[in-house]
Amino acid sequence: MVSIKQFIANRPTSARALATLVATIALLGLAIIVDPLNDTYLATASIMAIAIVGLSLLIGLSGQVSIGNSGFMAIGAFTTAIWAQHHAHFPLLGSMALSVAVSTVAGIVLGLPSTRLRGPYLAGMTLAFAFAIPPFIQSLGTFAGGSGGLYFPTLQTPAWFASAIGEKDNPLAANNTWGAAIAIVVAAVAFFFMANFFHSRSGRAMRLVRDNDVAAELVGVNVARTRVLAFAISAAFAGLAGSLLAIIQSSVLPQTFGVALSIELLSLLVLGGLGTLGGAMIAGLIAAYSDSIVSRINSWTGIDPVSNLGGSLKGIIFGLILIATMLLAPSGLAGLGHRISRFVRSRVAQKKALSVSETP
Amino acid sequence: MNAAAISVENLSVSYGAIKALRNVSFTAQPGVITAVLGANGAGKTTLLRTISGLLEPDEGSITMAGTNITREKTEDIARRGLGHVPEGRGVIGEFTVEENLRLGAMAAKVDLKAGLAEQYEQFPVLGQRRTQHAATLSGGERQMLAMARALIAKPSVLLLDEPSLGLAPLVTVELMETIRELCDAQGLAVLLVEQNAKSALRIAHHAIVLHLGSVAANAAASDVAADEKLRQYYLGLAE
Amino acid sequence: MIDLLTSRVMGDIFLGVTQGVLYGLIGLSLVIVWQSTNILNFAQGAMAMFATYVGMTLLEHGLNYWACLAISVAAGFVLGGATERVLVRPLYGKPEINSIVVMVGFLGILEAGAIAIWGGTSRMIVSPFSLSYFQHNGKTIFLSPFAILQIAAAVTVMLIVAGLFRFTKLGLQLRAAALAPEVARLLGVRVNRLLTLGWALASAAGAVAAVVISSGFEGLTPTNMDVYFVFGFIAAAVGGLESPLGAVLAGVLIGMLQQFIVDYAPPSWASFSPVLILVVALMIRPQGLFSKQRVRRV
Numbered sequence: 001m002v003s004i005k006q007f008i009a010n011r012p013t014s015a016r017a018l019a020t021l022v023a024t025i026a027l028l029g030l031a032i033i034v035d036p037l038n039d040t041y042l043a044t045a046s047i048m049a050i051a052i053v054g055l056s057l058l059i060g061l062s063g064q065v066s067i068g069n070s071g072f073m074a075i076g077a078f079t080t081a082i083w084a085q086h087h088a089h090f091p092l093l094g095s096m097a098l099s100v101a102v103s104t105v106a107g108i109v110l111g112l113p114s115t116r117l118r119g120p121y122l123a124g125m126t127l128a129f130a131f132a133i134p135p136f137i138q139s140l141g142t143f144a145g146g147s148g149g150l151y152f153p154t155l156q157t158p159a160w161f162a163s164a165i166g167e168k169d170n171p172l173a174a175n176n177t178w179g180a181a182i183a184i185v186v187a188a189v190a191f192f193f194m195a196n197f198f199h200s201r202s203g204r205a206m207r208l209v210r211d212n213d214v215a216a217e218l219v220g221v222n223v224a225r226t227r228v229l230a231f232a233i234s235a236a237f238a239g240l241a242g243s244l245l246a247i248i249q250s251s252v253l254p255q256t257f258g259v260a261l262s263i264e265l266l267s268l269l270v271l272g273g274l275g276t277l278g279g280a281m282i283a284g285l286i287a288a289y290s291d292s293i294v295s296r297i298n299s300w301t302g303i304d305p306v307s308n309l310g311g312s313l314k315g316i317i318f319g320l321i322l323i324a325t326m327l328l329a330p331s332g333l334a335g336l337g338h339r340i341s342r343f344v345r346s347r348v349a350q351k352k353a354l355s356v357s358e359t360p
Numbered sequence: 361m362n363a364a365a366i367s368v369e370n371l372s373v374s375y376g377a378i379k380a381l382r383n384v385s386f387t388a389q390p391g392v393i394t395a396v397l398g399a400n401g402a403g404k405t406t407l408l409r410t411i412s413g414l415l416e417p418d419e420g421s422i423t424m425a426g427t428n429i430t431r432e433k434t435e436d437i438a439r440r441g442l443g444h445v446p447e448g449r450g451v452i453g454e455f456t457v458e459e460n461l462r463l464g465a466m467a468a469k470v471d472l473k474a475g476l477a478e479q480y481e482q483f484p485v486l487g488q489r490r491t492q493h494a495a496t497l498s499g500g501e502r503q504m505l506a507m508a509r510a511l512i513a514k515p516s517v518l519l520l521d522e523p524s525l526g527l528a529p530l531v532t533v534e535l536m537e538t539i540r541e542l543c544d545a546q547g548l549a550v551l552l553v554e555q556n557a558k559s560a561l562r563i564a565h566h567a568i569v570l571h572l573g574s575v576a577a578n579a580a581a582s583d584v585a586a587d588e589k590l591r592q593y594y595l596g597l598a599e
Numbered sequence: 600m601i602d603l604l605t606s607r608v609m610g611d612i613f614l615g616v617t618q619g620v621l622y623g624l625i626g627l628s629l630v631i632v633w634q635s636t637n638i639l640n641f642a643q644g645a646m647a648m649f650a651t652y653v654g655m656t657l658l659e660h661g662l663n664y665w666a667c668l669a670i671s672v673a674a675g676f677v678l679g680g681a682t683e684r685v686l687v688r689p690l691y692g693k694p695e696i697n698s699i700v701v702m703v704g705f706l707g708i709l710e711a712g713a714i715a716i717w718g719g720t721s722r723m724i725v726s727p728f729s730l731s732y733f734q735h736n737g738k739t740i741f742l743s744p745f746a747i748l749q750i751a752a753a754v755t756v757m758l759i760v761a762g763l764f765r766f767t768k769l770g771l772q773l774r775a776a777a778l779a780p781e782v783a784r785l786l787g788v789r790v791n792r793l794l795t796l797g798w799a800l801a802s803a804a805g806a807v808a809a810v811v812i813s814s815g816f817e818g819l820t821p822t823n824m825d826v827y828f829v830f831g832f833i834a835a836a837v838g839g840l841e842s843p844l845g846a847v848l849a850g851v852l853i854g855m856l857q858q859f860i861v862d863y864a865p866p867s868w869a870s871f872s873p874v875l876i877l878v879v880a881l882m883i884r885p886q887g888l889f890s891k892q893r894v895r896r897v
């Protein structure tokens with residue numbers, strides 16, 4: 001027990017790497033075991049978790065509210081999709097890297113005003129950006145598929161993978177598992193990066209700028225660069241998530257990346273807990289399963305899913321959750337978990353203390 | 361019934377863990393200036409803000425002319441006839457002088473025209489500056505505006521939080537005399553918080569001394585002024 | 600003279616102004632709310648939409664246009680006040696992110712709720728004014744009787760709001776409550792009520808915009824106020840968030856710029872032009888184009 005604690009304290013990066021590795025292997029195992037439908041959920045959860053943890057960095061760590069990350073996701077998704085559309089050869093890593101690069105540049109451009117704008121001005125500007133992106137993509141014409149979107153060759157599952165998981169004869173299942181595996185591995189790398197970044201010099205600088213930019217300036221932090229950096233990283237994560245989404249779904253539609261997606265990202269982030277990695281993971285899972293949860297609710301309550309109410313139930317629930325979390329539990333589910341575990345631990349400690357004092 | 365204008369009983373107030381007032385009791389009578397003295401952080405501002413309902417006490421009660429106002433809203437207390445010139449004066453810089461005064465008269469059912477005329481007579485400089493933005497006034501002029509804005513509502517109780525802050529000694533003397541005249545003429549009950557104990561004691565009838573949130577002395581102003589111990593320990597007035 | 604009215608440039612100006620006054624109205628609502636409570640109301644457009652749907656529902660029961668307008672505005676007033684009381688009041692003094700999240704959540708609820716109650720298809724209120732453009736010598740003047748009503752309605756609302764704030768006792772109290780709530784309280788101003796009133800007024804002004812939109816070509820859907828919110832926000836921000844007149848002027852300006860870009864520039868520019876306008880304007884003057892440097896608070 002003590003030695004693990006010491007290990008974490010002395011070699012935090014190795015400890016994080018180890019934790020990431022263990023979690024990745026566990027998730028990959030899970031992806032192989034579960035059915036194809038749950039594979040797509042796992043993939044979605046990983047993808048959303050990447051986008052959400054990127055937003056978490058921006059809002060939670062650097063204190064800048066963005067309602068524009070759906071726009072960066074769109075840029076990432078369409079970069080990958082356009083590549084896939086126009087090149088017979090489709091390297092996974094290459095297209096992801098390109099998406100990340102393009103969305104990072106977009107993030108820097110949108111982040112530049114953040115050096116001068118604060119709070120609502122900034123949030124409103126990102127909203128305007130998110131709003132402009134889908135019509136912009138549509139207006140690019142056939143190059144980006146117009147309003148009909150782009151469809152491109154499905155992800156090719158390597159033969160070795162299919163045979164390794166024993167699904168050689170079931171290409172659909174193998175495909176879903178392969179997609180989930182890619183998403184899980186990429187998410188693991190992204191989370192590992194983020195975990196280290198949170199504890200790095202730059203991460204601390206961001207926190208300082210968030211809490212007191214004047215003080216940050218005084219201790220030599222470059223406030224403007226720190227703010228833009230937060231935007232850039234956040235956009236890179238969103239772009240990566242968008243790219244993965246395009247890869248997994250083999251299609252992209254501009255309308256998918258509207259303001260509603262930004263609102264969903266924000267809701268999930270707040271629900272999971274601002275500025276925590278665990279919160280982003282929980283939020284990713286909720287994102288993936290929200291549709292099936294909502295359809296459960298539909299069948300329990302007997303609401304017709306194709307009725308007006310059935311169709312908008314998810315939006316209503318998301319909105320309610322958002323408001324309720326902010327008014328009742330501003331630290332989100334991660335914070336709630338933290339509080340509960342602390343409570344339980346203090347109870348256990350109390351009991352121990354009591355039983356010790358009772359023994360003669 | 362000759363109820364006191366303000367009667368405070370066993371008042372305790374805290375900011376989180378910090379106790380700012382402990383068991384404070386005293387009364388303020390109509391036509392009497394009660395000086396509230398004490399070092400920085402003694403709790404003077406806290407006392408006035410609690411009376412005005414801006415802070416909620418942990419314990420104790422506040423009565424105004426026989427009515428318990430302990431947990432009433434600030435605006436309702438003001439409408440009962442309590443004027444409060446806060447620390448830092450609270451003049452609205454974006455408003456003109458006259459807008460500030462009109463705001464002061466609004467909640468009270470008083471004749472605006474007559475009120476304005478009266479204040480401009482009392483403080484002629486305000487009349488000359490009536491269309492000027494309050495932010496452009498000098499410190500002394502702003503203090504007069506803050507006083508006039510409280511007085512135009514014809515209050516029965518006036519709380520003044522360090523009115524002499526930032527004023528030249530000569531202006532302070534003038535201001536104190538004005539306060540005394542107003543009190544004598546209108547039968548106002550005045551609670552006068554002052555750092556400048558000397559000038560406050562000169563015009564006050566009564567004085568209480570706060571020390572670390574408790575009442576260290578509660579006596580006639582002349583007695584407080586004469587008490588060597590109080591002067592030395594609490595008021596910093598060496599011989 | 601008349602020939603000038605049918606020119607391409609004048610056409611763009613007419614269309615731009617007609618559209619821009621709507622941005623200005625939403626911008627005006629945002630400014631009122633911002634001034635009184637320092638909150639950017641992301642649900643401003645959705646609240647206007649919801650209020651107007653209420654009005655439309657009653658219109659289906661045989662009310663005339665003006666009654667519908669009045670009911671929508673009244674519904675907006677009530678909705679705004681209720682929102683302040685229930686949702687916004689717990690947010691005062693909390694970090695900015697809290698209010699942004701809550702208002703965004705409310706936006707989601709209103710839009711989804713409107714779809715749940717009324718469905719997602721476009722609805723129209725047929726106004727007694729024609730939508731067809733005036734003609735002259737076989738050429739079109741891009742103004743219709745309805746467009747004139749639209750501009751007149753916006754100007755009227757703006758004048759009412761400006762007059763209220765500048766010349767009435769209530770306006771003085773509203774401004775005081777916004778500028779210095781504690782001082783206002785000490786002077787007996789019932790600040791809480793005024794904050795509620797501020798939200799109610801803003802929401803009522805927004806409802807006017809939504810009614811007008813629902814009588815135009817596109818009609819009203821649960822989500823098409825989003826566009827107007829975004830442009831209204833841009834107008835308010837360019838105008839400085841503190842200046843009602845600035846918001847309206849900026850709205851008109853943005854409407855015209857947009858129209859010119861749509862008319863003369865390649866189509867992909869049009870979607871980004873408002874963001875560019877916003878960014879450029881704010882980079883030049885972060886406190887807004889029309890706002891005075893804030894007077895020092897005393």
Ligand SMILES: Nc1ncnc2c1ncn2[C@@H]1O[C@H](COP(=O)(O)OP(=O)(O)OP(=O)(O)O)[C@@H](O)[C@H]1O
Nearest residue numbers: 375378380398399400401402403404405406407555
């Ligand atoms: N908002 C606050 N939060 C926490 N503590 C406070 C707050 N306001 C005042 N205090 C503390 O309460 C105590 C009394 O403060 P108060 O302002 O009443 O003093 P004061 O007598 O008016 O001092 P001064 O002469 O400097 O104005 C001080 O110790 C102060 O630090």
Ligand SMILES: [Mg+2]
Nearest residue numbers: 404405406447
């Ligand atoms: Mg004080």
